[in-house]
Amino acid sequence: MNITNFMRQAVDRDRVYDFMIPPENPMLNVGHGCLLYLEGISVSFDGFKAINDLNLYIKEGELRCIIGPNGAGKTTMMDIITGKTRPDCGSAWFGQNINLLEMTEPEIAQAGIGRKFQKPTVFEHQTVFCNLELAMAGNKNVLPTLFARLSPSQIDHIDYVLKQIGLSEQRGLLAGALSHGQKQWLEIGMLLMQNPKLLLVDEPVAGMTHQEMDRTGELLTSLAGEHTIILVEHDMDFVRSLAREVTVLHQGSVLAEGSMQKVQSNPQVVEVYLGEEAC
Ligand code: ADP
Numbered sequence: 001m002n003i004t005n006f007m008r009q010a011v012d013r014d015r016v017y018d019f020m021i022p023p024e025n026p027m028l029n030v031g032h033g034c035l036l037y038l039e040g041i042s043v044s045f046d047g048f049k050a051i052n053d054l055n056l057y058i059k060e061g062e063l064r065c066i067i068g069p070n071g072a073g074k075t076t077m078m079d080i081i082t083g084k085t086r087p088d089c090g091s092a093w094f095g096q097n098i099n100l101l102e103m104t105e106p107e108i109a110q111a112g113i114g115r116k117f118q119k120p121t122v123f124e125h126q127t128v129f130c131n132l133e134l135a136m137a138g139n140k141n142v143l144p145t146l147f148a149r150l151s152p153s154q155i156d157h158i159d160y161v162l163k164q165i166g167l168s169e170q171r172g173l174l175a176g177a178l179s180h181g182q183k184q185w186l187e188i189g190m191l192l193m194q195n196p197k198l199l200l201v202d203e204p205v206a207g208m209t210h211q212e213m214d215r216t217g218e219l220l221t222s223l224a225g226e227h228t229i230i231l232v233e234h235d236m237d238f239v240r241s242l243a244r245e246v247t248v249l250h251q252g253s254v255l256a257e258g259s260m261q262k263v264q265s266n267p268q269v270v271e272v273y274l275g276e277e278a279c
């Protein structure tokens, strides 16, 4: 195995960062450019079909926005991708070789799929830097990490992620002292420490100020390409501002797909959203 495969050199205006990154899963084969395939997925809860013959194809490097009214199945879809919920039928592949339906939740995380839940769950009594340090180790061995000395390459990796999430100046602050938006970015940074290939992000801008929303848009846009991102979002202005491909879920299936402009002019989509507003 060639160690240089795992070295990354990142350059920005101020400095050069040299760091080791967790290696990409050698099993992952994105030969056809498609990173995630969900096909014919259905799942019922007590006879109610929360996901109904869902087909979703995500290309490598995409930032895909998933929208849809409450109860459309967005969270359940994420639960299936991350192994929290098993579908009744269908297939779910990560690249061409990794069958997600045969894996446990930790195995899926290990394979390169990171998930950010809606509510930030940072370690409030640790510094921003320390939160990233803990995330680098995964949650396997917290104590040894706290007392271990970081290598220069590990420090560079943390510095680089701090820069990406715009929290370099807050590195020494306790995470509990951050604003709501900053905590969300820190949590995204914690995921980045594991170098996930696919990032699932659930409503990151809920409760954010406009400025924080703009910054979050910039962050997600800058991560796409190197990472692939599936963003579930309720805030239509935010989704519009990203100007990326949108998938509309309704009653557990894909109702429409395309640009925001295209899906917004789809009469079925309009009807579904008007129906929601009337509730
Ligand atoms: P969304 O995230 O789009 O709002 P969800 O995926 O949370 O939708 O839910 C889809 C539907 O499945 C909803 O009607 C919800 O009540 C139902 N549902 C989700 N999880 C469960 C569960 N564990 N048990 C029973 N019903 C569930």
Ligand code: MG
Binding pocket: 074, 075, 076
């Ligand atoms: Mg949900």
